[in-house]
Amino acid sequence: MQRLRSWLLQSVAAGIAGVAGAYAVAGFMPAFITGTLAAYLARVTPGVVVTFAITVLGDLGKLLSVVGALVLSVLLFASLALLALAIGDAVRSTVLAPVVAAAAVFGVGTLLTGAPLASLVGGAAAGLVLAAAPIADRVDVGEVSPARRRTLGTIGAALAAVGIGYPLGVARTPRDENGEVTDPEVSALLREAGDKSLAVEGLEPLVSDEFYQVDINAADPTIDADDWTLSVTGAVETPFAVTYDELTSMESREVFNTLRCVGESLNGTKMDNALWTVVPMTPILERAGVDDQCCVMLRAADGFYEEFPVAALKRGLLAYRMNGRPLPRGHGHPVRALIPGHWGEINVKWATEMEILDRPAEGYWEMRGWHGTGPVNTVAKLHVTNRLEGNRIQVAGHAYAGTRGISAVEVSTDGGRTWSDATLSEPLPGADVWRQWAYEYDSPGERHEVVVRAIEADGTVQSAEQAGPFPNGPSGWVRRELQG
Ligand SMILES: Nc1nc2c(c(=O)[nH]1)N[C@H]1C(S)=C(S)[C@@H](COP(=O)(O)O)O[C@H]1N2
Ligand SMILES: [Mo]
Numbered sequence: 283m284q285r286l287r288s289w290l291l292q293s294v295a296a297g298i299a300g301v302a303g304a305y306a307v308a309g310f311m312p313a314f315i316t317g318t319l320a321a322y323l324a325r326v327t328p329g330v331v332v333t334f335a336i337t338v339l340g341d342l343g344k345l346l347s348v349v350g351a352l353v354l355s356v357l358l359f360a361s362l363a364l365l366a367l368a369i370g371d372a373v374r375s376t377v378l379a380p381v382v383a384a385a386a387v388f389g390v391g392t393l394l395t396g397a398p399l400a401s402l403v404g405g406a407a408a409g410l411v412l413a414a415a416p417i418a419d420r421v422d423v424g425e426v427s428p429a430r431r432r433t434l435g436t437i438g439a440a441l442a443a444v445g446i447g448y449p450l451g452v453a454r455t456p457r458d459e460n461g462e463v464t465d466p467e468v469s470a471l472l473r474e475a476g477d478k479s480l481a482v483e484g485l486e487p488l489v490s491d492e493f494y495q496v497d498i499n500a501a502d503p504t505i506d507a508d509d510w511t512l513s514v515t516g517a518v519e520t521p522f523a524v525t526y527d528e529l530t531s532m533e534s535r536e537v538f539n540t541l542r543c544v545g546e547s548l549n550g551t552k553m554d555n556a557l558w559t560v561v562p563m564t565p566i567l568e569r570a571g572v573d574d575q576c577c578v579m580l581r582a583a584d585g586f587y588e589e590f591p592v593a594a595l596k597r598g599l600l601a602y603r604m605n606g607r608p609l610p611r612g613h614g615h616p617v618r619a620l621i622p623g624h625w626g627e628i629n630v631k632w633a634t635e636m637e638i639l640d641r642p643a644e645g646y647w648e649m650r651g652w653h654g655t656g657p658v659n660t661v662a663k664l665h666v667t668n669r670l671e672g673n674r675i676q677v678a679g680h681a682y683a684g685t686r687g688i689s690a691v692e693v694s695t696d697g698g699r700t701w702s703d704a705t706l707s708e709p710l711p712g713a714d715v716w717r718q719w720a721y722e723y724d725s726p727g728e729r730h731e732v733v734v735r736a737i738e739a740d741g742t743v744q745s746a747e748q749a750g751p752f753p754n755g756p757s758g759w760v761r762r763e764l765q766g
Contacts, residue, residue, distance in 0.1 A: 295440035296408040297360030302447030303407030307400035309454030317501030320351035329650030336545040337751045348500045362386040376416040384409030407443045414439035463606035478708045482678045484666045490554035503583040507616040516637035518570045532561040538712035544625040544654035548756040559603035581635035588645035622714035623685035628655040658684040660744040662736040678720035687739035691719035697731035728766045
């Protein structure tokens with residue numbers, strides 16, 4: 283019993299040290315054991331569970347998947363360490379267990395992640411932790427019992443591995459460029475967006491401060507722009523590849539473009555706007571000689587893929603800068619697709635391949651039951667409620683209708699019986715941009731229901747039909763009860 287407990291402690295400590303060691307070299311990348319296992323978990327988790335994680339749990343779901351993968355990585359390395367302890371015990375050698383554990387973590391780690399150096403350091407860390415107990419056994423420090431010395435030695439070694447490995451891994455994880463914006467056109471447009479943003483306390487400006495992120499994996503790919511190419515394959519006469527230099531020397535434009543995730547809740551926050559530097563997809567499609575082929579499968583470095591009709595792709599864009607800086611790693615560095623007016627998922631990040639198809643095929647989310655490549659649903663969000671002086675109430679949010687555009691937002695403060703026009707932010711240039719709205723009124727002094735609805739550019743009133751996100755995206759008017 284005593285020995286089993288000591289073995290378990292030693293193996294879990296070795297597992298933790300192994301993961302810390304691998305992290306020190308790999309950082310939070312797909313080749314870090316936890317990133318690899320998280321990606322594997324995402325692939326084998328049934329679609330309904332993933333849908334629940336996205337639509338109900340949201341960012342918590344993502345956190346849980348990372349924590350789950352972290353626990354799994356520790357358990358994996360710990361079980362290898364336990365096996366090593368058993369082997370060492372069988373041949374009555376204290377030297378063997380650390381060596382076997384180090385070799386096993388190195389071997390299994392390399393096999394799973396394809397990263398020998400990170401696995402080597404992880405193996406060494408795990409081995410050192412197993413060596414700590416027999417070493418502590420021999421250091422005689424008077425009062426402390428041998429069992430206690432072994433325990434303290436083991437825990438101390440694991441803590442040291444984490445203490446050293448964690449900061450090293452953080453430093454290894456690439457950071458986005460955050461330099462000054464130097465392009466005068468970009469600066470002018472960003473200033474315009476700032477000036478046009480409504481001065482409402484707590485309301486996100488027209489260019490989002492924090493752009494939401496949705497990924498199939500916990501650890502995002504890291505791609506050097508110099509190594510990146512976009513290959514055009516499939517039903518074309520001659521496949522070819524476009525390099526980053528070729529892409530960025532095409533004539534570019536600055537466009538404001540809003541994205542919204544099909545999996546967000548009705549009044550959720552997975553809707554944001556940025557200024558993107560883009561080139562059109564058409565020259566690439568023309569070079570591929572695409573004419574009557576039906577569709578394109580956009581494929582990405584993280585294993586994501588989405589299918590889209592060729593005809594609609596003709597309005598598609600490839601973006602390589604965001605708000606005047608190189609595309610951040612989390613948003614698809616170095617190049618992503620932008621398809622104006624369509625749900626977020628078709629805006630494939632880390633795009634590496636355009637496969638031309640003769641026949642329709644299903645994309646990653648469509649295989650899991652979603653219909654998320656079409657035009658976005660119209661929405662008016664209510665994110666801000668401010669109590670102003672003199673019993674005034676201010677409500678505000680963003681309205682978005684993709685390329686159909688927003689011409690008005692109407693607010694009801696009596697549950698939908700009467701409606702008034704909200705103030706709208708001046709439109710930003712661009713075919714697919716949200717607007718802000720704000721509305722002030724005297725508090726009725728009692729509980730009342732605020733309802734918001736958007737009016738599209740052609741006068742169409744946002745659909746009142748209530749629907750949850752799965753499978754076609756959320757629909758309906760946002761309502762909020764206020765206590766007078
Ligand atoms: N390669 C890749 N592209 C992707 C995704 C992904 O997981 N992998 N997620 C999609 C989804 S569901 C959305 S809503 C948008 C979100 O883009 P953002 O993370 O830049 O906000 O990216 C889309 N493109
Ligand atoms: Mo999405």
